[in-house]
Amino acid sequence: MYSIGDISKMLNISISALRYYDKNGLLPLVNRSSGNIRVFDDTDVECLRMIECLKNTGMPLKDIKQFFEWCEEGDSTIDQRYELFMHQKEKTEKQISLLQNALKRINYKCEFYKISKENGSTNLPGLREELAMKFLNQDTEKK
Numbered sequence: 001m002y003s004i005g006d007i008s009k010m011l012n013i014s015i016s017a018l019r020y021y022d023k024n025g026l027l028p029l030v031n032r033s034s035g036n037i038r039v040f041d042d043t044d045v046e047c048l049r050m051i052e053c054l055k056n057t058g059m060p061l062k063d064i065k066q067f068f069e070w071c072e073e074g075d076s077t078i079d080q081r082y083e084l085f086m087h088q089k090e091k092t093e094k095q096i097s098l099l100q101n102a103l104k105r106i107n108y109k110c111e112f113y114k115i116s117k118e119n120g121s122t123n124l125p126g127l128r129e130e131l132a133m134k135f136l137n138q139d140t141e142k143k
Contacts, residue, residue, distance in 0.1 A: 108135035
């Protein structure tokens with residue numbers, strides 16, 4: 001059994017966020033002590049890890065709550081849960097692709113300014129083209 005402070009430290013989630021999740025029905029299974037203090041168990045920890053995972057992929061809390069409600073309803077909602085996760089997987093893969101492309105451009109600029117700094121100028125003949133080929137045109141070379 002864990003206190004709200006233990007969970008906050010363990011999962012790096014603020015106490016106010018934990019209270020918000022509980023108040024808004026994202027943690028329906030959290031028990032309370034005789035003094036009405038939240039008491040978390042390992043199942044709650046896994047639920048919180050799932051909440052944070054889905055939040056990190058951009059899923060709205062209302063959809064996360066819906067997922068947990070479907071879990072409570074049982075096997076009759078397997079299709080809905082599967083579709084929810086397939087949709088979120090697709091969205092996450094698109095986001096990863098966008099971030100990978102952004103990282104390529106950032107790497108290009110990092111290298112450009114590193115070389116420019118070493119040479120004391122950004123006006124180096126052929127440097128932009130050379131680095132663009134190295135960092136930005138990688139996908140076209142692989143095809």
